[in-house]
Amino acid sequence: xxxxxxxxxxxxxxxxxxxxxxxxxxxxxxxxxxxxxxxxxxxxxxxxxxxxxxxxxxxxxxxxxxxxxxxxxxxxxxxxxxxxxxxxxxxxxxxxxxxxxxxxxxxxxxxxxxxxxxxxxxxxxxxxxxxxxxxxxxxxxxxxxxxxxxxxxxxxxxxxxxxxxxxxxxxxxxxxxxxxxxxxxxxxxxxxxxxxxxxxxxxxxxxxxxxxxxxxxxxxxxxxxxxxxxxxxxxxxxxxxxxxxxxxxxxxxxxxxxxxxxxxxxxxxxxxxxxxxxxxxxxxxxxxxxxxxxxxxxxxxxxxxxxxxxxxxxxxxxxxxxxxxxxxxxxxxxxxxxxxxxxxxxxxxxxxxxxxxxxxxxxxxxxxxxxxxxxxxxxxxxxxxx
Amino acid sequence: xxxxxxxxxxxxxxxxxxxxxxxxxxxxxxxxxxxxxxxxxxxxxxxxxxxxxxxxxxxxxxxxxxxxxxxxxxxxxxxxxxxxxxxxxxxxxxxxxxxxxxxxxxxxxxxxxxxxxxxxxxxxxxxxxxxxxxxx
Numbered sequence: 033x034x035x036x037x038x039x040x041x042x043x044x045x046x047x048x049x050x051x052x053x054x055x056x057x058x059x060x061x062x063x064x065x066x067x068x069x070x071x072x073x074x075x076x077x078x079x080x081x082x083x084x085x086x087x088x089x090x091x092x093x094x095x096x097x098x099x100x101x102x103x104x105x106x107x108x109x110x111x112x113x114x115x116x117x118x119x120x121x122x123x124x125x126x127x128x129x130x131x132x133x134x135x136x137x138x139x140x141x142x143x144x145x146x147x148x149x150x151x152x153x154x155x156x157x158x159x160x161x162x163x164x165x166x167x168x169x170x171x172x173x174x175x176x177x178x179x180x181x182x183x184x185x186x187x188x189x190x191x192x193x194x195x196x197x198x199x200x201x202x203x204x205x206x207x208x209x210x211x212x213x214x215x216x217x218x219x220x221x222x223x224x225x226x227x228x229x230x231x232x233x234x235x236x237x238x239x240x241x242x243x244x245x246x247x248x249x250x251x252x253x254x255x256x257x258x259x260x261x262x263x264x265x266x267x268x269x270x271x272x273x274x275x276x277x278x279x280x281x282x283x284x285x286x287x288x289x290x291x292x293x294x295x296x297x298x299x300x301x302x303x304x305x306x307x308x309x310x311x312x313x314x315x316x317x318x319x320x321x322x323x324x325x326x327x328x329x330x331x332x333x334x335x336x337x338x339x340x341x342x343x344x345x346x347x348x349x350x351x352x353x354x355x356x357x358x359x360x361x362x363x364x365x366x367x368x369x370x371x372x373x374x375x376x377x378x379x380x381x382x383x384x385x386x387x388x389x390x391x392x393x394x395x396x397x398x399x400x401x402x403x404x405x406x407x408x409x410x411x412x413x414x415x416x417x418x
Numbered sequence: 419x420x421x422x423x424x425x426x427x428x429x430x431x432x433x434x435x436x437x438x439x440x441x442x443x444x445x446x447x448x449x450x451x452x453x454x455x456x457x458x459x460x461x462x463x464x465x466x467x468x469x470x471x472x473x474x475x476x477x478x479x480x481x482x483x484x485x486x487x488x489x490x491x492x493x494x495x496x497x498x499x500x501x502x503x504x505x506x507x508x509x510x511x512x513x514x515x516x517x518x519x520x521x522x523x524x525x526x527x528x529x530x531x532x533x534x535x536x537x538x539x540x541x542x543x544x545x546x547x548x549x550x551x552x553x554x
Binding site for chain 2: 080099
């Protein structure tokens with residue numbers, strides 16, 4: 033009898049141990065290149081948290097500072113834009129992403145996502161999307177328009193999202209994180225948070241959004257069951273919305289957001305609570321999507337670019353993601369719809385908040401407590417005599 | 419008799435006040451724990467140990483106790499630039515978290531009385547209010 037009990041215990045004990053710890057590192061394991069064939073230069077300096085950026089031209093940049101500043105930078109010199117929305121700076125919240133309208137050259141419209149309390153109800157805040165006309169004569173925003181405001185407000189400091197992305201069909205996408213309320217928001221279509229949203233460029237809701245016409249739902253929702261997406265891009269070849277999101281400890285993910293799909297948070301996850309306790313042992317469930325890739329250990333992903341230029345030897349088509357936690361830019365090589373290689377770029381540069389491919393084809397990286405950095409391939413620096 | 423009544427009321431007021439303060443400290447630490455979980459834990463970790471060279475520790479941290487108002491200002495206004503904590507150099511950025519004065523007081527009380535730390539006075543929202551930005 034005792035032997036039976038003992039063998040049951042011996043059988044179970046590894047499970048108990050495994051489930052109280054992080055999962056083993058998820059391959060491919062991150063590599064540090066033997067030879068570094070690039071340099072970097074700071075193109076805009078002295079920034080705290082350059083959360084978002086978009087290019088007006090090859091040498092003109094719009095940059096958001098999380099603390100609530102919108103900066104126009106031309107050849108490295110900065111001017112603040114005024115008449116911003118009233119930003120509610122709390123915890124991870126503040127002024128988040130900025131993006132130019134696809135026809136900015138014609139209409140001068142930009143979009144912003146910010147943490148706000150538009151109701152003035154002293155109950156905290158939630159994520160909001162604005163449009164405005166950028167007036168570079170007076171360095172101010174005109175016609176500031178609130179396009180979407182998540183409700184209800186909460187004084188939680190976490191998980192506001194967000195990135196602003198356009199597809200090739202005239203839709204705008206943005207993300208809102210679960211707002212630190214994982215058991216309330218991500219699986220409930222009647223409330224905001226833990227979702228990817230799709231709007232027309234004027235802020236109206238597309239009639240073919242997946243949940244339009246269902247009673248009580250937020251009809252702007254495009255996909256749900258997300259935790260906190262802070263990197264998102266329209267894949268230039270696959271024509272899909274790719275994103276990365278902060279998971280719990282050991283559960284950061286790359287997802288491909290498809291219309292109406294459920295990405296499972298918090299019912300399935302590869303991570304555990306930051307305190308070390310279990311959220312769920314389930315990683316799969318019917319009706320819930322698997323991530324394209326998950327990071328164990330968590331890298332703290334922010335920003336996402338898929339390189340289209342030929343400037344860097346061997347990097348075309350690779351995915352680039354900032355690591356806040358390990359302070360590098362991650363390069364992911366994809367083959368046959370799988371991540372086959374991960375490599376550190378700009379190792380130890382600082383908390384990498386954002387990465388975009390500029391109109392000149394170079395990679396521009398937003399680094400906290402540093403600025404905007406441009407990556408230059410070494411072969412080019414020799415020919416330029418740098 | 420008047421003197422007695424006056425003495426009595428002063429004495430009872432003092433007792434009530436100190437009971438009230440004790441309760442407040444306990445409550446403040448409890449509330450502070452929630453603030454800590456939401457705003458601080460991700461970097462400074464659940465045990466207040468931080469990450470050596472990246473996020474400074476709060477448990478048994480000399481820098482924290484050297485100048486309490488400086489620590490309050492750090493939470494209230496954010497801080498950046500090099501600091502040395504327990505002989506290790508840190509050169510990071512902690513942004514202003516947007517906490518209200520009472521929340522800063524609560525999280526200070528939690529930090530000052532957790533993981534082996536102890537501090538013999540309560541941080542009040544009035545004290546937080548009076549702490550000015552080191553950059554002004």
